[in-house]
Amino acid sequence: MKTCLIVDDSKVIRKVARHILETLEFQVEEAGDGREALTHCESKMPDVVLLDWNMPVMSGMEFLKLLRQSGHSDQPKVVFCTTENDMAHIRAALEAGADEYVMKPFDRETLHVKLQLVGVA
């Protein structure tokens, strides 16, 4: 079973995403900010991270940069999942090492396609 770490400060988004991911047969972990997500990744690297942009303590972008610089060989796929959908944000996310980008709100089909495109579903 593939594992997905949902990183989002909104409990509602985490709940919705968890529900979708569980129907797609993922084992799901949750983190409320980038710092918490890094701790998760240090203990066990997930197959994919669903990552919010704006969060307290540590943003999604800061988390992604630190993750990609960490030197871990088992790097997860990262799908940015955000309300920021302008080209500047998209390009910045891709340059920082994101594999996919999905804008909220999303449905099951959209998320499934994104996970297929990064090769984890």
Next chain:
Amino acid sequence: MEVSDSSSRILAGLLEARTGQQLTMSRRWRIETALSALLRERSIATLDELITILVMNKDPKLADAVVEALLNNETYFFRDRAPFDMIGQRFLPEIAQRRPDKRLRIWSAGCSSGQEAYSIAMMLSADPLRWQGWTFDIIGTDVSDAVISKARRAHYTQFEVQRGLGIQETIRWFEEDEDGWQANEKLRKMVKFEVRNILDAPPMGGPFDLVLCRNVLLYLNNERRRAAFERISTVIAPDGGLLLGAGETVIGQTERFAADRGHRGLYRPVDLTSPEAKLLGT
């Protein structure tokens, strides 16, 4: 808003008379959702009031709008992905070997708002080395005026674009504007659209090397489905292919097409005058 049996029957009759499509019992749950925006827009309080206006023919344009709203236009880019991989990597390259004029003709029948036709255009454009010097005639047809207008505009919301496209595909083939994404000029030039019912005469421009008719024929009764297969068979190249939706088949529907065992989901036209077809009684 409750949908009574009699209202459902009237609406089903209207849809079938205008388009040939059936509003089967399993689709009747959609009525309420499909018509709610229209009722709000026209300040019609209840479905019964709508039916009264329709039956008394007080507003002929309302009937057009009801039919448009009842049509199922569900679609997205690269729907199901696997058939596109099969077409792009195997079927079209194979058929291209038999096309010395370097021209391929593709018909997306029941194309809705154009995502399928543009997906084909993206798929072919993404492989310029293979297709250098080739001309593609891609035509999309649909019974609905509204979706063909949208297909021609080639403008999609963020939700529609990300429902099927990866972010790299999105930024490669679309340009962002204030309220969504516009397909770029290269894609738009590759695809043409026409309002046309699958039950009417097929579009000009054949014979088609590939016909995509996915999740369209399931809305027709057996007789009309058979007629649609007949019409498609008149414009498909003898070595062309017909792609149906996942879960759709020709078995028990028509003798004009047979499954291509080498290409999952693809059906080949059958030459009914061939000795083999005659022997099989088809």
